[in-house]
Amino acid sequence: MVIAQCYVAEAAKEGFEESLVRMKAYKEIAEVGWVQLTAPGSVEQMKWARDAVEGPSSIMQAYMDPLLSKKELLNLGINLLWMARPTHDVTYVALDDFIKDSMERVTSAWDDFQKQHKENPYLTGDLKIGGVQVAKHRGLEERYLSDDSPGKYDRFTGREP
Known part of the structure; x- marks a missing residue:
């Protein structure tokens, strides 16, 4: 669409x-x-x-x-x-809080963050972003779009899946 x-x-x-x-x-x-x-x-x-x-x-x-x-x-x-405004504000505030905590407590901030969010799909790997997902997206485009549509991937220089 x-x-x-x-x-x-x-x-x-x-x-x-x-x-x-x-x-x-x-x-x-x-x-x-x-x-x-x-x-x-x-x-x-x-x-x-x-x-x-x-x-x-x-x-x-x-x-x-x-x-x-x-x-x-x-x-x-x-x-x-x-929802640009709320999602951006939430992201910026959470990132700012984490950076301040990291500056104070260094790696302990990351350890605590991981414990606090241990069920979050971003940290568990259940919600995947990048790499393999780009390859899946490409596969779907190649399967369902016209032959010339996936040409953008010829210019892709990122990591391979």
Whole structure:
């Protein structure tokens, strides 16, 4: 599926109305499968954006305060959510806490972190990222996409699976 992200609502010279025009063009002319409005400033703008295009639609709630609940989003017809602000903030705060602890306690911080999160799939290896997973992804692309699609892997210089 091809996604079109519409950032124009954030642009100083464009604005929300132009984002609706572009969202419609992405869907109707470019025939993308999914359109995302990245900067709705109100529930009303979310409604207008949702009404502008048919099919899967998502938003990024970066400018919404407070963030809408899952139920509120579903009631608006928005069934996909890009959670940039919360996920970034959680990641940065957790990393900052760990770095401060590591500077103070060096390897003990890592040992304690591993104990505290011993069931976490990232640490157990149950949730895999990189290496082998890139190879699996490539295999799926080679199997299901056109012959020329996986050409990007010819330029791949990373580690082999």
